[in-house]
Amino acid sequence: MSSSSVLPIHKKLLSISLCVCVILAIGVKVDGSAGTTAADQFVYSGFSGADVTLDGAAAVTPSGLLELTNGTLRQKAHAIHPAPLRFREPRNGTASARSFSTSFVFGILCPDPDACGHGIVLFVAPGSYDLSAAFPSQYIGLVNATTNGDKGDHLFGVELDTDQNNEFRDIDGNHVGIDVDGLVSVSSASAGYYDDRGGGVFRNLTLASGEATQVWVDYDGDRKQIDVTMAPLKMAKPSRPLLSTAYDLSTVLTDVACVGFSSATGSFNSRHYVLGWSFAMDGPAPAIDISKLPRLPRFGPKHRAKLAEIVPPVATAGFILAVGAIAVLLVRRRLRYTELREDWEVEFGPHRFSYKDLFNATEGFRNKNLLGVGGFGRVYKGVLPVSKTEIAVKKVSHDSKQGVKEFIAEVVSIGRLQHRNLVHLLGYCRRKGELLLVYEYMSNGSLDKHLYDASDDVPILDWDKRFMIIKGIAAGLLYLHEEWEKVIIHRDIKASNVLLDKDMDGRLGDFGLARLYDHGANPHTTHVVGTIGYLAPELGRTSKATPLTDVFAFGVFILEVTCGQRPIKQTSNGNQLLLVDWVVDHWHKGSLTDTVDARLHGRYNIGEAYLVLKIGLLCSHPLSSMRPSMHQVMKYLNGDMPPPELNPTLQNFETLALMQNEGFDSYIMSYPSSVATMTTMSNVLGEVIT
Incomplete structure (x- = not known):
């Protein structure tokens, strides 16, 4: 046979x-x-x-x-x-x-x-x-x-x-x-x-x-x-x-x-x-x-007998590619984005989609397929014509100050990441002035919709799902910070950047602001970007994003999911209050669990709720040296290690939080400033945290 x-x-x-x-x-x-x-x-x-x-x-x-x-x-x-x-x-x-x-x-x-x-x-x-x-x-x-x-x-x-x-x-x-x-x-x-x-x-x-x-x-x-x-x-x-x-x-x-x-x-x-x-x-x-038993093959040059079969088609393909490359170069001279380099696409790029396929998949990017509008572009739902795979297509805005730069950062960052709690980038497309990213479609949308949408067709998230989402995003951040070949700092962790798949599992997405560096190296100072309410206090002074600034944002995210409140609360008298300060105040009063989302009507695990609130406050500690790493956070969430007791220095949190209004790029602020910037106060704060 x-x-x-x-x-x-x-x-x-x-x-x-x-x-x-x-x-x-x-x-x-x-x-x-x-x-x-x-x-x-x-x-x-x-x-x-x-x-x-x-x-x-x-x-x-x-x-x-x-x-x-x-x-x-x-x-x-x-x-x-x-x-x-x-x-x-x-x-x-x-x-x-x-x-x-x-x-x-x-x-x-x-x-x-x-x-x-x-x-x-x-x-x-x-x-x-x-x-x-x-x-x-x-x-x-x-x-x-x-x-x-x-x-x-x-x-x-x-x-x-x-x-x-x-x-x-x-x-x-x-x-x-x-x-x-x-x-x-x-x-x-x-x-x-x-x-x-x-x-x-x-x-x-x-x-x-x-x-x-x-x-x-x-x-x-x-x-x-x-x-x-x-x-x-x-x-x-x-x-x-x-x-x-x-x-x-x-x-x-x-x-x-x-x-x-x-x-x-x-x-x-x-x-x-x-x-x-x-x-x-x-x-x-x-x-x-x-x-x-047969012999195992070896990596390396093929047998000479195979060269006669391989060389002609390879040479033909090479000639065709060379002619095609010359033609593309001639055409690209007349295009608007001829200055863009192509080397990074060969090294990092995932599958490249044709613009025609994406145009047909989204029915010409019609408004009825619009899923949402973010700081860097619009997102459309689509269905690929051949495979019938549901996708989400993000078109980077033309008036974005860093559109091209953020597009490349996102492709390079997540094109090779593989983790069940990260949104998978399927590919990309570039055509004239249009920059497009293709993701797997998350059928249940973004987490913030489920936390804040009061409509009848969006049910309130029960406690078990919230706890599962918190653990999932923690696992995804641990992978980015410690387990991948490079350190990736996300820099924009928030509920609207967490998407829910068909099983309601949380997936961290939108890596447009992400920064990469080698393990053991120091991150570079850069512009302060992110979203007010999630920004670590030290960013206003150092402008240096680190894994611990991600941990701070994750701490705010935990409190947001647990409390069902946005990072900046509107008080009854019209003033604004940071969610972290509000939870700290309840901690001082001994009523920490009173901050749990009232829409749960008490149907939650008190032990788990107290644990995540405690972890949220530890992660959003004003002193970066007091925050745990994501490795420690996962041990706390899995019950492998009890979290330390909350530090009395949290009493200074509300004052330290004023730093979030100093030195941040205005175009990324999603919330208005709650207090004015005060140079004298920032000097005092600098002495406190050094």
């Missing part, structure tokens, strides 16, 4: 792959290089002619490699043994998981092992499990943000993860983990093995080394024990496993389930391969014939 006989499944039919697995006859045999085995075991020594169910990017190469991903970004792939296996049997009146053993040989290739994709998972899942909703990112093509951790999934897996994700509490970016119903491992260890030849000493292995490595997974149904062992190819199985965990899989696995592999690349160039695979119930897995 040739490699063309491998069963391919279209990406839109991902959910069918496991269902097909359930209805196939249990007596399916494995032919060719896989040999012939009983229904409860199989072995693939190479995959040429193997009857394996594939979907997504998965394919079998002519040499017999099971290629899960081929280096394309944001890919997911699955390869599943087509015959279902019975994993549970009646024992002492209950259904108990049977013992099983599996072994496989894998290889992961990355140009840079420190910037690799998201690894491979060997999984066992019910035939009804739907893989189509899984994300091709840190969720490794197996789950998504909603299904991760759902006990109803009945998933068991062993992950070989080449990326560290704090949301899954990963120990490092090169680890092996035992997963149950999600990617938060019940047990994990850095990749490696205990060398019997060296007296049992532990030796590290790099998962993305490009070398073939063998893994053994054994479950003892009597002892309820899971063992995971690994070693370089051609080395005997070490006597001591890398991981050994007591866990009763009878509570996880269904009676009949399927076994397979899942993988994803995310935002990095990587390739995932399986060279051989064996499995057996109630006994050791059959030995893989190492001599029959």
